[in-house]
Every structure is written in structure tokens, then in C-alpha cells.
Amino acid sequence: MNDGPNDARPVAPYTAIDKTGAPYLIGSRCSACSATHLGYFENCPKCGVRGEVSEVRLGDHGVLYNFTIVHRSLPGVKVPFISATVDLDGGGTVRGNLLEVEPDPAKIPFGMPVNVQFRSASIAVENGDGYIAHFFVPADRGARAR
Amino acid sequence: MSNDVYIVGIDMIRFGRFDDAKPETLAAQAALMALDDCGKTIHDIQAIYAGTCNGTMMGQRMLHYIGQTGVPVVNVTNACATGATAFREAYIAIKAGIYDTCLAVGSEKMGKGMLVPKNSGGTPIPTEGLTGSGVMPAVFAQMGMEHTRKFGTTFEQFARVSEKNHKHSTLNPKAMYQKETPLEMVMEAEMIAYPLTKLMCSVNVDGSAAAVLMSEKKAREAGLMNRAVRVRGSGLASDPFTERNLVMQDINTVTRLAAKQAYEMAGIGPEDVDLVELHDCFATAEIPHYENLGLCAEGEGGSLLDSGATRLGGKVPVNVSGGLLSKGHPLGATGIANIYEISQHLRQEAGSRQVEGAKVGLTHVVGLGSASAVHLFEKA
Numbered sequence: 001m002n003d004g005p006n007d008a009r010p011v012a013p014y015t016a017i018d019k020t021g022a023p024y025l026i027g028s029r030c031s032a033c034s035a036t037h038l039g040y041f042e043n044c045p046k047c048g049v050r051g052e053v054s055e056v057r058l059g060d061h062g063v064l065y066n067f068t069i070v071h072r073s074l075p076g077v078k079v080p081f082i083s084a085t086v087d088l089d090g091g092g093t094v095r096g097n098l099l100e101v102e103p104d105p106a107k108i109p110f111g112m113p114v115n116v117q118f119r120s121a122s123i124a125v126e127n128g129d130g131y132i133a134h135f136f137v138p139a140d141r142g143a144r145a146r
Numbered sequence: 147m148s149n150d151v152y153i154v155g156i157d158m159i160r161f162g163r164f165d166d167a168k169p170e171t172l173a174a175q176a177a178l179m180a181l182d183d184c185g186k187t188i189h190d191i192q193a194i195y196a197g198t199c200n201g202t203m204m205g206q207r208m209l210h211y212i213g214q215t216g217v218p219v220v221n222v223t224n225a226c227a228t229g230a231t232a233f234r235e236a237y238i239a240i241k242a243g244i245y246d247t248c249l250a251v252g253s254e255k256m257g258k259g260m261l262v263p264k265n266s267g268g269t270p271i272p273t274e275g276l277t278g279s280g281v282m283p284a285v286f287a288q289m290g291m292e293h294t295r296k297f298g299t300t301f302e303q304f305a306r307v308s309e310k311n312h313k314h315s316t317l318n319p320k321a322m323y324q325k326e327t328p329l330e331m332v333m334e335a336e337m338i339a340y341p342l343t344k345l346m347c348s349v350n351v352d353g354s355a356a357a358v359l360m361s362e363k364k365a366r367e368a369g370l371m372n373r374a375v376r377v378r379g380s381g382l383a384s385d386p387f388t389e390r391n392l393v394m395q396d397i398n399t400v401t402r403l404a405a406k407q408a409y410e411m412a413g414i415g416p417e418d419v420d421l422v423e424l425h426d427c428f429a430t431a432e433i434p435h436y437e438n439l440g441l442c443a444e445g446e447g448g449s450l451l452d453s454g455a456t457r458l459g460g461k462v463p464v465n466v467s468g469g470l471l472s473k474g475h476p477l478g479a480t481g482i483a484n485i486y487e488i489s490q491h492l493r494q495e496a497g498s499r500q501v502e503g504a505k506v507g508l509t510h511v512v513g514l515g516s517a518s519a520v521h522l523f524e525k526a
């Protein structure tokens with residue numbers, strides 16, 4: 001479920017909206033080394049092959065690889081928040097805010113399954129109205145099944 | 147006679163906030179101090195390598211304050227590895243036989259507050275705090291958390307790095323902060339980005355450092371071998387592709403690459419190193435860097451710290467200067483300031499913090515983006 005307003009613009013350049021209006025994360029897959037990278041690449045940053053990288057739709061489920069809990073940030077950013085690095089099923093790694101988990105290191109297990117959801121940017125920043133961004137939520141409590 | 151390259155003069159200003167200064171005026175101060183350290187003048191310098199992260203043509207503008215001799219000046223920028231990169235360029239030029247006397251200088255006039263990455267993605271609103279955090283404390287907090295994930299390193303161990311380095315700083319009159327911070331004080335300080343509290347973050351300050359390098363032939367002719375420090379190895383690397391580094395910066399692999407180059411060039415190993423000045427921009431970085439620099443085996447960084455081996459008096463003291471955590475971290479100056487500290491020990495001129503019998507020292511810096519430089523030094 002994505003509860004951002006329908007006409008909201010995605011903030012991250014590696015985000016696209018499909019024909020049904022659903023936002024998703026864009027990746028690039030290299031046919032030479034089979035690496036998957038977040039965002040658009042013409043040539044492969046891993047193996048350096050030219051012109052054999054194609055755009056793919058990245059998965060909306062993954063596992064938490066790493067995180068930090070940010071307590072001090074820029075003006076307009078709501079703190080504390082969990083900055084999470086997530087390895088997506090099917091390849092690609094993406095960073096985003098982890099929601100619906102207490103910002104307590106003891107309650108954030110490495111490897112926890114998460115879903116990717118798009119929501120209003122105003123959840124995280126004061127000037128976010130009219131924009132959407134990807135967030136992570138624990139998979140067991142997320143609105144979307146795998 | 148060998149074609150080795152030597153540091154003959156080196157110095158740094160005590161870092162701090164100098165509101166009326168410019169990068170070039172700070173650079174001029176350090177350059178004159180380094181020249182005085184070897185009794186030379188700007189007229190003896192054949193080429194200059196000048197590092198700063200903010201602005202360009204700093205080296206030329208520095209000469210307006212100390213003498214416009216018309217020598218080639220190369221301005222270098224390489225994030226937090228800027229000063230070490232300028233030093234390395236001077237080393238390479240002498241090693242190549244093009245010059246016999248060069249000046250390397252690093253200087254920075256910093257803004258206040260956190261370093262924020264520029265909104266270069268062209269996004270309609272800034273992504274900081276919206277798609278996670280890319281500011282320095284968060285990047286280095288995750289460097290620590292990755293170590294925690296792999297090896298179970300604790301918040302207390304990371305905090306202990308600050309306690310150690312701040313304790314060392316009380317012996318260094320050139321450290322900006324010379325205050326002990328007991329472990330509890332470090333752990334109870336304001337949390338910035340878990341597991342980093344305010345006392346586990348280096349401070350953005352102004353500063354400069356400079357070195358005069360010479361060929362062996364020139365140093366002998368000038369009668370400067372007595373206090374000369376030989377450059378044994380010089381490594382510089384950019385970040386190779388690793389699985390997540392486009393999203394979560396990998397500060398480890400780039401450091402390992404640079405260290406490998408430096409050790410191979412020197413023909414020595416980590417077991418030969420008597421002291422280390424490494425890039426503790428945040429306390430979480432130090433423990434992984436023990437492993438990256440080969441001071442201990444993979445996963446044993448935490449126990450190396452706990453054993454006391456990296457304290458003054460231990461087997462391989464690390465950041466006896468107080469580190470960036472105490473000295474302050476003026477980006478472009480840091481790399482040469484680290485080399486200054488090692489040089490003082492190898493010359494047996496480090497005063498009350500002298501590492502007894504120090505013969506070989508290692509310096510390390512790493513700048514995000516990424517660049518890492520590792521140097522090995524030995525008393526001539």
C-alpha cells in the first residue's frame with residue numbers, strides 16, 4: 001500500500017512510477033557480471049563493461065544490512081530517525097528511513113526482513129508535502145505481503 | 147647513494163578557530179615554520195604541492211605572503227586525504243629526479259557545524275534525513291555498526307577509543323583539546339548518530355601543516371641528515387567496487403589497498419611498525435582501521451584496543467597525538483599533521499608523549515568519495 005497522494009512527485013532520482021501509478025525503485029543490471037546497482041548506469045561500475053547494462057525494477061522486499069539512529073540532523077529533518085541500509089531481494093542495495101521500529105539499537109536486529117513502501121516525504125522532513133519517498137517497514141507488520 | 151626521499155623540515159600550527167584567517171595565510175604560517183625547522187628559505191624550494199578542500203589556487207596565494215618565486219605550484223584536493231596527497235606528489239617529484247627540494251603544504255579554513263554533502267543529485271527537495279542519512283557522523287556510525295554486525299563490537303569499545311585518544315592529547319601541546327574524558331563521560335554525552343556521541347566526533351576547525359622534502363643527495367649536502375626522516379613507503383588508493391559502496395561508503399577496502407601498497411614498497415610489515423597515526427575522524431573508525439592496517443587479525447580490533455596495546459606504553463601506540471578527535475580535523479591539513487607527529491617521534495623530539503625507541507611509524511588518512519593514503523617512515 002502506498003499512501004502518498006497520487007500526484008505526489010518522487011524525490012529520489014532512482015524512483016519511477018509505473019502505468020498503474022505505483023512507484024518503484026529503479027536499478028541497473030549488468031549482463032556481463034550480473035551485478036545489480038541502485039539507479040541508472042550506462043556502464044557497469046563493478047566490471048567496467050560498456051553498454052551491457054539494462055534497467056530493471058528492483059524488489060520491494062529485503063533485509064536490513066546496517067543502520068544508525070540519527071539524533072542530530074539538519075533543520076527541518078525530524079529526529080530521531082533510523083537510517084537503514086537494506087539489501088533487496090533480487091539484488092540492489094538502497095538506503096532509507098526505517099519506520100515503525102523504536103529507535104533503540106536493542107530493538108533493531110541486523111538481518112530483519114523489511115518491505116519497501118512509498119509514503120509522503122512529510123513523514124520525515126518538514127517541507128515534504130507533495131513529494132513521496134521510499135521507506136522501510138518491518139515485513140511482519142507491513143501492509144504489503146511479500 | 148640511494149634515491150630515497152627525506153623529510154627535512156616539518157611543522158604544524160596548533161589547530162583552532164581563526165576567524166580572520168584565510169587558507170593561504172594559515173598555509174603561509176605552516177610553510178615558514180617547516181622552512182625554519184630545516185633552516186631553509188622559500189628560495190630553496192623548487193616546486194610546491196598545496197592542498198585544501200575549499201577553493202583553488204591556494205598555493206599561489208600563499209606565496210603572496212612568503213615570496214613569489216615563480217616555481218611550479220600544483221594545487222591538490224582529495225577530501226580528507228588532501229594533505230597526504232600533496233605530500234605524496236612532492237615525494238613522487240623528488241623520487242622521479244625532477245626536483246631535489248619540494249614543499250608540501252595543507253591548509254583548511256572550515257565552516258561551522260556538520261559537513262553536509264551537496265545536493266548534487268538534482269532532487270527537488272534535499273534527501274538528507276528523507277532517504278536515510280549521508281552526513282559524516284551517519285556514514286562513520288554505520289562503519290562502526292558494520293563492525294558490530296560482523297564481530298559484536300560494542301558501544302563501550304567505540305567510546306573507549308575517545309577516552310584513549312583524549313587522554314593522549316593531554317601530553318600534546320599542539321592538540322586543540324587537551325582534556326581527558328572518562329569513559330562514562332564519553333558514553334553519556336549527547337548522542338549524534340548511534341553509536342557516536344558528541345565526544346566521539348572530531349571537530350571541524352582551521353589549521354595548517356607543511357613539510358620540506360629533499361633527495362638524499364641534497365639532504366646530505368645541506369647537512370640535514372641528522373634529523374631527517376626517510377619515506378619508506380607511500381600508498382594511495384581510490385575506492386574499488388565493493389558490494390554496497392555506492393550506497394554505504396566502504397572506508398575499509400580503500401584503506402587496505404593503500405596500506406598494501408605502502409607495505410610492499412617499504413618491504414616491511416605491520417609487525418615492524420612502532421606507532422601509528424590513523425584517521426580517527428570518528429571514534430568508530432579506529433577499531434576497523436586496526437584491522438585494515440594489519441595491526442591485528444580480522445575481527446580482533448576490539449580486543450586489541452581492550453588489551454591496551456594501542457595506548458601510549460603499549461606494543462603499538464595509536465594516535466598518541468590525541469588523534470583527530472583531540473587535535474581537530476582541518477581536512478586539507480590533517481594528512482601532513484599526522485606526518486608531523488610521526489616525524490617528532492622518529493626524531494626523538496616528541497617530549498612527554500615520546501614512544502620509546504620508535505624506529506618505524508605509519509600514517510593513514512581516508513577521505514570519503516573515496517581516497518586513502520598510507521605512508522611509512524623511518525628515521526634516517
Ligand SMILES: [Zn+2]
Nearest residue numbers: 030033044047
Ligand atoms: Zn558488470
